[in-house]
Amino acid sequence: MLFFATTIDGxxxxxxxAVLALGVYISYSILDFPDLSVDGTFPLGGVVCxxxxxxxxxxxxxxxxxxxxxxxxxxxxxxxxxxxxxISKLLSGIIVMTALLSVTLALTKLLxxxxxxxxxxxxRSENLEGLFSGGASRLLGDSNRDYMILIIELIFVIAVKLIxxxxxxxxxxxxxxxxxxxxxxxxxxxxxxxxxxxxxxxLANGFVAMSGALYSNLxxxxxxxxxxxxxxxxxxxxxxxxxxxxKIKFMGxxxxxxxxxxxxxxxxxxxxxxxxxxxxxKLLNAVLFAIILIFNEKTSGFITGRQKARRGQxxx
Amino acid sequence: MLELRGISKIYNPGTxxxxxxxxxxxxxxxxxxxxxxxxxxxxxxxSMLNIICGSxxxxxxxxxxxxxxxxxxxxxxxxxxxxxxxxNPAAGTCPDxxxxxxxxxxxxxxxxxxxxxxxxxxxxxxxxxxLSSLGLxxxxxxxxxxxxxxxxxxxxxxxxxxxxxxxxxxILDEHTAALDPRTAEIIMELTDKIVKEKKLTAIMVTHNLxxxxxxxxxxVMMDKGNIILDKxxxxxxxVKVEDILDIFNKISIxxxx
Numbered sequence: 001m002l003f004f005a006t007t008i009d010g011x012x013x014x015x016x017x018a019v020l021a022l023g024v025y026i027s028y029s030i031l032d033f034p035d036l037s038v039d040g041t042f043p044l045g046g047v048v049c050x051x052x053x054x055x056x057x058x059x060x061x062x063x064x065x066x067x068x069x070x071x072x073x074x075x076x077x078x079x080x081x082x083x084x085x086x087i088s089k090l091l092s093g094i095i096v097m098t099a100l101l102s103v104t105l106a107l108t109k110l111l112x113x114x115x116x117x118x119x120x121x122x123x124r125s126e127n128l129e130g131l132f133s134g135g136a137s138r139l140l141g142d143s144n145r146d147y148m149i150l151i152i153e154l155i156f157v158i159a160v161k162l163i164x165x166x167x168x169x170x171x172x173x174x175x176x177x178x179x180x181x182x183x184x185x186x187x188x189x190x191x192x193x194x195x196x197x198x199x200x201x202x203l204a205n206g207f208v209a210m211s212g213a214l215y216s217n218l219x220x221x222x223x224x225x226x227x228x229x230x231x232x233x234x235x236x237x238x239x240x241x242x243x244x245x246x247k248i249k250f251m252g253x254x255x256x257x258x259x260x261x262x263x264x265x266x267x268x269x270x271x272x273x274x275x276x277x278x279x280x281x282k283l284l285n286a287v288l289f290a291i292i293l294i295f296n297e298k299t300s301g302f303i304t305g306r307q308k309a310r311r312g313q314x315x316x
Numbered sequence: 317m318l319e320l321r322g323i324s325k326i327y328n329p330g331t332x333x334x335x336x337x338x339x340x341x342x343x344x345x346x347x348x349x350x351x352x353x354x355x356x357x358x359x360x361x362x363s364m365l366n367i368i369c370g371s372x373x374x375x376x377x378x379x380x381x382x383x384x385x386x387x388x389x390x391x392x393x394x395x396x397x398x399x400x401x402x403x404n405p406a407a408g409t410c411p412d413x414x415x416x417x418x419x420x421x422x423x424x425x426x427x428x429x430x431x432x433x434x435x436x437x438x439x440x441x442x443x444x445x446x447l448s449s450l451g452l453x454x455x456x457x458x459x460x461x462x463x464x465x466x467x468x469x470x471x472x473x474x475x476x477x478x479x480x481x482x483x484x485x486x487i488l489d490e491h492t493a494a495l496d497p498r499t500a501e502i503i504m505e506l507t508d509k510i511v512k513e514k515k516l517t518a519i520m521v522t523h524n525l526x527x528x529x530x531x532x533x534x535x536v537m538m539d540k541g542n543i544i545l546d547k548x549x550x551x552x553x554x555v556k557v558e559d560i561l562d563i564f565n566k567i568s569i570x571x572x573x
Contacts, residue, residue, distance in 0.1 A: 167431075169433060169434055169435075170430070170431045170432060170433060170434055171420075171424055171428070171429040171430055171431070171432055171433070171434045172429050172430055172431055173434065174413070174417060174420070174421050174429070174434040175421075175429045177410070177412070177413060178410050178413070178421060181410040181411060181412050181413065182406070182407070182409065182410050182411070184402075184407050184408075185407075185408065185409065185410055185421070186392075187391055187392045187395060188395050188399075188400055188408065188478070189395065189421065189422065189424075189425045190392055190393065190395045190396035190425055190426060191392055191429065192390070192392050193392070
């Protein structure tokens with residue numbers, strides 16, 4: 001029974017982080033930009049959504065969608081630091097991530113004033129459930145609310161996936177892909193590749209922020225430290241997804257990334273079953289990621305090894 | 317008309333590795349000319365192309381197009397009138413995108429890259445027609461990723477992409493150097509066909525002396541940042557590979573090799 005509950009939990013968490021992974025898929029896979037600002041834009045989305053909902057009384061769905069723009073702006077800063085000022089990819093991400101730590105604290109302070117919370121680091125509020133507490137979540141009856149949450153999340157994730165897929169098929173999307181693939185070609189086509197890089201990183205962080213907003217709705221709480229480790233989590237999801245599922249025909253990369261996020265979250269949740277105190281959680285998290293990377297390297301090496309062997313045979 | 321006037325280019329100025337490549341270098345290309353440029357390594361051929369395209373800044377002098385100074389024009393803006401094919405077949409295409417997607421990207425050069433669909437299906441037949449002119453059977457592989465093609469096939473697509481939209485200049489930077497002799501021959505013939513069909517002004521840097529002699533309307537030889545041979549028209553037609561080879565050997569002997 002505990003195993004079953006953990007699975008449901010893992011699925012809920014996985015679908016929430018699927019949005020995060022889809023964002024990082026844009027920056028990491030498409031633009032080849034390991035973006036560390038994700039650790040900052042994730043809680044940023046959460047706090048912006050919380051303020052919009054609790055202080056301004058905006059309904060959950062528009063609040064989540066609006067938090068996208070907060071991430072967009074933060075991502076644009078990372079992009080500009082790298083493209084216009086020549087700061088390395090990793091450092092521009094670190095700078096924005098560090099700056100956002102203060103920004104999110106300052107924003108949370110707006111909530112303490114209203115007495116909604118006593119600390120500026122985290123708080124809980126039933127009113128934050130928004131997206132998952134309305135009539136829709138009770139369609140299947142109160143006892144089945146967990147399943148309904150999964151369905152709402154799934155609809156949300158599929159919508160995000162379709163939007164990203166569609167965007168990548170537009171001329172603008174082609175240019176973003178070309179920028180990550182062969183920057184020189186974009187220049188040859190008479191366009192500034194830097195613009196597309198900034199755009200891509202901004203969009204990626206927009207989705208990351210939206211995932212943060214979804215997260216605060218899912219657990220009806222906001223936590224300033226919720227961003228830590230999100231880069232690793234997102235990268236792991238993207239890498240697992242693409243390594244495992246992209247070999248399946250007719251499965252697009254975005255679907256693979258979603259599945260990767262779900263699988264990784266399930267693994268993490270099962271780890272909690274083992275490590276009930278949660279002391280070694282991050283360590284196990286890191287080890288899991290390392291195993292995945294090693295496995296990924298091994299399999300690709302194995303495949304090329306086999307191909308070599310086959311080629312050798314052909315020569316004989 | 318393209319003109320380099322009094323160009324100087326110093327690499328690593330103010331350091332022990334300072335190298336003055338060009339000192340008061342001038343070069344003119346008239347519209348419709350097809351110039352083959354030869355010269356040993358380090359003679360400044362590729363640097364000249366990079367200066368024209370704005371990939372590297374000049375230390376002094378002017379780059380002019382139709383009499384207008386384009387020194388301050390950024391690289392990507394210059395490429396709106398220039399098409400370039402690189403030595404590396406991978407440089408002119410996107411390996412992770414399909415042939416159709418690559419062609420669509422190139423076809424849109426000079427227009428807006430907005431939120432409309434990347435592939436215009438009504439143009440598909442045009443792309444197929446263009447690809448079939450290569451004679452490599454690529455018109456049936458529209459959905460194949462560029463990265464899965466051979467170097468020669470990729471270079472052929474690069475060439476097609478660089479010349480798909482109207483351009484003023486075609487820059488060929490040793491574009492057959494990485495290909496096997498037979499494929500190089502095919503690409504060279506294709507280049508000649510495209511340049512003649514579209515009446516392009518072209519500058520081709522090559523190490524293949526035979527190509528330099530056989531193709532183009534003008535032959536230029538460079539050495540240590542200077543032009544030491546410049547033949548066009550009737551004179552160019554009379555040049556033989558042996559003549560250039562002789563000059564090449566002379567230069568090398570002067571250098572003490």
